[in-house]
Amino acid sequence: MGDGVVDDPQTGDPLPAAGCGDGVAQGAEPCDGADLRGSLTCTAFDYSGSEAVSCLPTCAAFDLSSCTGPMPTCGNGNAQQREQCDGSDLDGATCVTLGYSSGALSCRATCSFDVTGCTSP
Ligand SMILES: [Ca+2]
Numbered sequence: 001m002g003d004g005v006v007d008d009p010q011t012g013d014p015l016p017a018a019g020c021g022d023g024v025a026q027g028a029e030p031c032d033g034a035d036l037r038g039s040l041t042c043t044a045f046d047y048s049g050s051e052a053v054s055c056l057p058t059c060a061a062f063d064l065s066s067c068t069g070p071m072p073t074c075g076n077g078n079a080q081q082r083e084q085c086d087g088s089d090l091d092g093a094t095c096v097t098l099g100y101s102s103g104a105l106s107c108r109a110t111c112s113f114d115v116t117g118c119t120s121p
C-alpha cells in the first residue's frame with residue numbers, strides 16, 4: 001500500500017501493470033494473449049465455423065484468421081455487424097489503429113483483418 005502499485009484486493013499482492021503482453025486483458029484491451037475476456041469461438045462473431053478465436057499480438061483486436069464458414073453478410077463490400085472488414089471496406093481501421101507502426105492492412109475473404117502486411121511496433 002502507498003507504494004504506487006495497485007494491490008490485488010483479494011490477496012494484497014501487487015497486480016501486474018496494465019499493458020499488452022502480460023496475458024491479462026485490462027482497460028481498452030479486448031484481449032491479451034490467451035485472455036479473451038471469456039471463452040470465445042468464431043460463432044460469437046457470426047461465423048458458421050466454431051474454431052477458437054485468438055488475439056492479435058498488439059492486443060488491439062481479436063485475431064479471426066482461423067475462422068471459417070460464411071458470415072451472413074460477408075462479401076458485399078460493406079463492413080457491418082460483426083465483420084472486421086469486407087473487401088476494401090476496412091471500417092476505418094489501419095495497421096496503426098491496430099497497434100502496429102506502419103504497413104498496409106488488408107481484409108481476408110472471410111471478412112477478418114489480415115495484418116500480414118503490417119509492421120510490428
Ligand atoms: Ca494486458
Ligand SMILES: [Ca+2]
Nearest residue numbers: 073074078086
Ligand atoms: Ca458485409
